[in-house]
Amino acid sequence: MQESRLKNYLHLHFIIFIWGFTAILGALITIDAIPLVWYRMLLASIFLIVFIVLTKKNLKIDKHTLAKFVLGGVIIALHWITFFLAIKSSNVSIALITMSTGAFFTSLIEPLFFKRRISKLELFLGLVVVVGLYIIFQVKGDYLIGIIYGLISSFLSALFSVANGLYVKKNEPIIISFYQLLFGTLFITILLFFTNQFTVDFFEVSKSDWVYLIVLGSICTAYAFSSSVKVMKVLSPYTVMLSINLEPVYGIILALIIFGESEKMEPKFYIGAVIILFSVILNGLVKNRKQLFKRFQKK
Numbered sequence: 001m002q003e004s005r006l007k008n009y010l011h012l013h014f015i016i017f018i019w020g021f022t023a024i025l026g027a028l029i030t031i032d033a034i035p036l037v038w039y040r041m042l043l044a045s046i047f048l049i050v051f052i053v054l055t056k057k058n059l060k061i062d063k064h065t066l067a068k069f070v071l072g073g074v075i076i077a078l079h080w081i082t083f084f085l086a087i088k089s090s091n092v093s094i095a096l097i098t099m100s101t102g103a104f105f106t107s108l109i110e111p112l113f114f115k116r117r118i119s120k121l122e123l124f125l126g127l128v129v130v131v132g133l134y135i136i137f138q139v140k141g142d143y144l145i146g147i148i149y150g151l152i153s154s155f156l157s158a159l160f161s162v163a164n165g166l167y168v169k170k171n172e173p174i175i176i177s178f179y180q181l182l183f184g185t186l187f188i189t190i191l192l193f194f195t196n197q198f199t200v201d202f203f204e205v206s207k208s209d210w211v212y213l214i215v216l217g218s219i220c221t222a223y224a225f226s227s228s229v230k231v232m233k234v235l236s237p238y239t240v241m242l243s244i245n246l247e248p249v250y251g252i253i254l255a256l257i258i259f260g261e262s263e264k265m266e267p268k269f270y271i272g273a274v275i276i277l278f279s280v281i282l283n284g285l286v287k288n289r290k291q292l293f294k295r296f297q298k299k
Contacts, residue, residue, distance in 0.1 A: 008234040012243055015224050015231065019244075020251030022220045023096055024258055026087040029212045033084035034188060035202060036213075037077060041185040043217025048178040051226065057175065069176065072163060073183030079156035081188075082149045090146020092255035093263050096248035097136065097273045098150025103280045104129040105158035113162050125279040132275035139269045177225050248277070 029036055052059065061069070086095035107122035137147065192198050205213070252273075255263040 005234060008231050009243075011227065012231045013246070015228050016244055016247050017250050018220050018224045020096070020247045020249075020254060022216065023083075023087055023092045023251045024254050025212050025216045025220065026084045026095075027092050027255070027259065029209050029216070031205060031209055033081050033088055034192065034197070036084050037080045038185065038188040038192065039205070039213045040080065040216050040221060041077065041181050041188065043213060044221035045178065045181045045185055047218050047222035048174065048181065048226075051222065052174065052178060057172065059175065059178075061171065061175070061179070065171065066179070068163075069179040070183045072160060072176070073180040073185075074187045075156055075160045075163070076180055077184035077187050079153050079160055080184075082153035082156065086146045086149035086153055089149060090143045091263055092259070093252045093265055093269065093273075094136075094143050094146045095150050095153075096251040096255075097269075097276060098133075098147055099154045099157065100248050100273075100276050100280055101129050101133065101151060102154045102158045102161070103283055105155045106162060107283070109158050109162050122283065125283050128279040129276050132272040132279070135268050135272035135275065139266055139272075174226055181221075248273070 026036065031039075083095060083099065086098065104122075104126045107126060108118065110116075111118045133147075133151075137144075192202070252263070
């Protein structure tokens with residue numbers, strides 16, 4: 001049992017490493033953010049439907065649920081578009097650290113969905129996050145647009161996660177993901193069609209971009225999602241939550257290694273980043289203190 005937990009724990013960190021690598025791919029792919037997300041969602045949808053057919057899963061859902069998945073698909077599409085816009089208008093480090101504010105946005109959105117009061121602790125930690133963001137805003141360089149896109153993406157990610165927390169109770173995660181990716185692809189297709197962006201140039205993708213897009217759609221989206229579901233069945237929510245907070249750390253380290261000088265930031269950025277990550281981790285520790293206490297008792 002202990003060996004199985006260790007195996008799944010290491011697998012979880014590999015998945016988180018892949019999620020961090022998504023931002024690197026976003027910077028390496030030369031096409032614009034909207035076409036990038038269209039290709040990503042289209043390829044991921046194809047990979048997932050192949051998996052669903054091979055595993056003979058039931059795709060039938062009612063009309064009410066379908067409408068929710070349409071909305072979810074639009075939200076995730078806009079989340080990814082703004083995320084890649086954040087990368088392309090600033091850099092990987094800015095995009096990843098602003099995405100870390102998702103826990104703050106979740107603390108504000110979740111009470112509305114689950115009809116509970118906003119906790120004083122979450123409000124306090126939210127103010128700590130704002131302090132961290134204020135310090136990052138002081139960093140010299142043309143990062144303002146990137147920070148704004150990153151915050152919008154973070155808010156949409158929080159909205160998407162909270163909504164899926166309700167959907168997953170009645171539907172398989174893999175089915176939810178397929179429909180949301182499919183409808184996200186359709187949403188962007190309609191957007192591109194009415195803005196006359198489906199041109200010959202749109203489909204002229206370089207060989208290197210195709211390689212990155214296939215990796216992004218298969219490993220970083222379809223594989224990472226399905227694998228994370230399996231891991232979460234073995235590991236506790238506390239372990240998963242605390243580990244996921246390392247995503248921006250992995251991503252920033254990778255960005256420094258791959259892109260070098262263009263990713264190096266002045267000390268203010270790293271001070272703000274540490275403050276944001278500290279508040280997110282502290283929030284998780286406090287929320288899961290009972291489970292953590294039980295672990296210590298068992299030891």
